Amino acid sequence: MTALLELQHLSKSFGGLRVTDDVSFTLSSGDRVALIGPNGAGKTTLVNQISGDLDPSEGRILLGGVDVTGASIAERVQGGLVRTFQVTRLFTGLTVAENVALAVMQRRGLTKRMFSSVINRADVREEWQSILGLLGIAQLAAMPVTKLAYGQQRLLDLAIGLAMKPRVLVLDEPAAGVPHDESPRILEAIGKMSPDIAILMIEHDMDLVFKFAKRVLVLASGALIFEGTPAEVKENAAVRTAYLGSYADARRAS
Amino acid sequence: MTASVSIEAVPPRATSGLRNDALAAVAIAALGAIGYFVYPDDLAFLIRVIGLAFLVISLDLVTGYCGVATLGHAALFGVAAYAAGNACLAGITDPILMILVGIVAGACTGLVSGLLVTRFRGLPQLVLSIAFGQLIAALANKLSSITGGSDGLAGISPTPIFGVFNFDMFGRNGYIFSVAVLLVTMVVLLRFARSPFALMCRAIKDDTLRARMIGVAVFPRLVVMYCIAGAVAGIGGALTAINTGVIGLDSVGFERSAEALIMLILGGAGKLWGALIGAILFELFAHYVSAASPFHWMIMVGVLLIVVVLFFPKGLVNEVGRRVGDLRRARAAK
Numbered sequence: 344m345t346a347l348l349e350l351q352h353l354s355k356s357f358g359g360l361r362v363t364d365d366v367s368f369t370l371s372s373g374d375r376v377a378l379i380g381p382n383g384a385g386k387t388t389l390v391n392q393i394s395g396d397l398d399p400s401e402g403r404i405l406l407g408g409v410d411v412t413g414a415s416i417a418e419r420v421q422g423g424l425v426r427t428f429q430v431t432r433l434f435t436g437l438t439v440a441e442n443v444a445l446a447v448m449q450r451r452g453l454t455k456r457m458f459s460s461v462i463n464r465a466d467v468r469e470e471w472q473s474i475l476g477l478l479g480i481a482q483l484a485a486m487p488v489t490k491l492a493y494g495q496q497r498l499l500d501l502a503i504g505l506a507m508k509p510r511v512l513v514l515d516e517p518a519a520g521v522p523h524d525e526s527p528r529i530l531e532a533i534g535k536m537s538p539d540i541a542i543l544m545i546e547h548d549m550d551l552v553f554k555f556a557k558r559v560l561v562l563a564s565g566a567l568i569f570e571g572t573p574a575e576v577k578e579n580a581a582v583r584t585a586y587l588g589s590y591a592d593a594r595r596a597s
Numbered sequence: 598m599t600a601s602v603s604i605e606a607v608p609p610r611a612t613s614g615l616r617n618d619a620l621a622a623v624a625i626a627a628l629g630a631i632g633y634f635v636y637p638d639d640l641a642f643l644i645r646v647i648g649l650a651f652l653v654i655s656l657d658l659v660t661g662y663c664g665v666a667t668l669g670h671a672a673l674f675g676v677a678a679y680a681a682g683n684a685c686l687a688g689i690t691d692p693i694l695m696i697l698v699g700i701v702a703g704a705c706t707g708l709v710s711g712l713l714v715t716r717f718r719g720l721p722q723l724v725l726s727i728a729f730g731q732l733i734a735a736l737a738n739k740l741s742s743i744t745g746g747s748d749g750l751a752g753i754s755p756t757p758i759f760g761v762f763n764f765d766m767f768g769r770n771g772y773i774f775s776v777a778v779l780l781v782t783m784v785v786l787l788r789f790a791r792s793p794f795a796l797m798c799r800a801i802k803d804d805t806l807r808a809r810m811i812g813v814a815v816f817p818r819l820v821v822m823y824c825i826a827g828a829v830a831g832i833g834g835a836l837t838a839i840n841t842g843v844i845g846l847d848s849v850g851f852e853r854s855a856e857a858l859i860m861l862i863l864g865g866a867g868k869l870w871g872a873l874i875g876a877i878l879f880e881l882f883a884h885y886v887s888a889a890s891p892f893h894w895m896i897m898v899g900v901l902l903i904v905v906v907l908f909f910p911k912g913l914v915n916e917v918g919r920r921v922g923d924l925r926r927a928r929a930a931k
Contacts, residue, residue, distance in 0.1 A: 394810065396806070396810075415814075416809045416810060416812070417809065417812045417813065417814050420810065420811060420812030421812055425810070425811075426810060428807075428810075432804050432806060432807040432810075433803075433804065433807065434799070434800040434803040434804060434807065434808075435803050435804070436799055436800075436802065436803045436867070437796070437799065437800065437803070441796060442800075445793070445796060445797060445800055445811070446811045448793045448797075449797070449811050449812055449813060450811075450812070453793050454793040454794060454796070454797045454813070455793075455794060456792055456793050456794060457789055457792045457794045457795075458785075458788055458789060458792055459788075459792060460791040460792060460793070461793055462793070462796070503807075503811065506811075507811055507812070
């Protein structure tokens with residue numbers, strides 16, 4: 344089976360500082376993979392390269408077998424690669440419904456229309472309503488985004504991602520900033536997503552990681568130091584060192 | 598079931614409809630009628646306000662909808678005015694055709710300006726817009742063979758509207774013509790403002806990176822919006838040329854750009870009605886205050902602006918809209 348997302352020897356340097364170091368892994372349909380690592384391990388930098396916000400210094404990124412290393416963000420999105428952000432990024436001047444509907448309309452090629460509002464066209468409306476319903480925020484449809492609680496904003500962020508009908512969804516700390524007792528709602532929302540989507544989640548909340556992931560990648564000093572099941576990760580000395588000791592120790596231990 | 602009830606309550610701006618268009622047309626016709634009967638001897642002033650309103654509405658499309666910072670927007674207005682004026686002098690004297698010339702000239706200037714300005718954000722963008730405006734102003738001064746230089750381009754004498762209605766010395770027909778053009782333009786633009794294209798522009802203004810991450814090619818979209826804004830400014834420029842018969846360097850000057858921005862802030866950016874109301878209120882205020890105090894009126898304009906920005910930072914129309922929205926929500930909550 345062709346991998347939906349494949350990173351081949353990806354590296355990124357800023358001057359003399361190597362922030363991504365020869366990272367390779369693959370994601371296939373239905374994968375639920377968590378990428379963990381201590382602060383400064385280079386997780387977000389890696390995600391930025393995957394999404395196209397940052398060009399890698401070396402290596403290749405394949406999306407559905409197609410090399411997208413030099414492709415624009417828009418081309419990657421068209422290829423089914425969608426991401427969310429560590430700090431929620433929403434269209435704050437719009438309502439909840441408009442945020443999701445825009446993503447739906449963009450995917451359907453409707454946002455070039457200049458003289459007809461299609462947000463309430465039956466097929467478009469049905470789609471954004473069902474996405475909001477899936478994530479349990481349908482009752483907020485008419486609400487301006489600025490009036491949402493932070494946890495609701497995170498759910499809306501996920502809803503926008505889902506509206507793009509991703510094949511690969513990269514979630515950058517989807518529960519960041521959400522009160523601990525509300526993070527199960529985020530997990531529940533992710534659990535409702537299509538089983539065909541390959542999901543890569545970057546997360547610090549280990550409870551969330553172990554409940555979500557079938558496979559865990561551990562990053563330290565920009566390099567992958569371990570890959571395994573949640574149970575294997577819990578037992579691995581290199582991972583424990585990465586979180587509790589120095590990065591250099593962790594890489595030696597791996 | 599609660600969810601479905603709330604979903605039905607998506608704000609009216611997300612719905613299209615002939616009802617909104619009809620209401621807008623009635624509102625503008627009513628405003629026009631009020632102006633006609635309240636200022637029967639000062640229609641030239643109202644015609645000037647309408648011309649400027651097009652410039653402010655145009656500015657709103659790029660600043661209010663797309664978040665583009667510009668202080669060179671009068672270039673679009675002025676180039677269109679000169680183009681329409683020159684077209685008239687060259688034999689294209691029909692006012693409708695002159696407006697079409699203005700639209701094309703404004704859109705072309707918008708294209709060039711947009712290609713330059715929308716590549717950047719923030720201060721570089723602002724500086725580029727000023728540089729573009731100053732470049733056009735300098736060219737207008739130097740190319741006196743087509744602009745009349747500091748003397749202005751004079752002798753613009755359009756033929757009667759539809760070959761029937763003369764531009765009389767009291768400005769009655771010119772005023773009615775201008776209100777009609779404003780009405781048609783506003784109805785079209787209000788429909789445009791509800792479109793997915795305009796909604797996406799507002800999204801780009803809110804968060805460009807997020808917009809890119811849902812697959813939007815931001816730069817081409819902003820350039821297209823700049824062209825549309827240029828066309829709108831072009832209508833205003835052409836109307837000014839048609840009604841006044843002369844175009845001066847002030848029509849492309851920095852002051853005109855700054856004035857338009859002030860009007861937009863006063864009325865409220867991001868709402869076409871805000872741009873229109875801002876232009877009307879500013880000009881009315883300046884009209885009365887300058888008559889009452891010819892030497893100090895700019896001080897009062899400054900004070901007005903400070904008051905508006907302090908107490909209504911999003912502009913008068915946005916503030917009214919916010920309060921009405923709060924009231925509706927409070928009533929719905931009860």
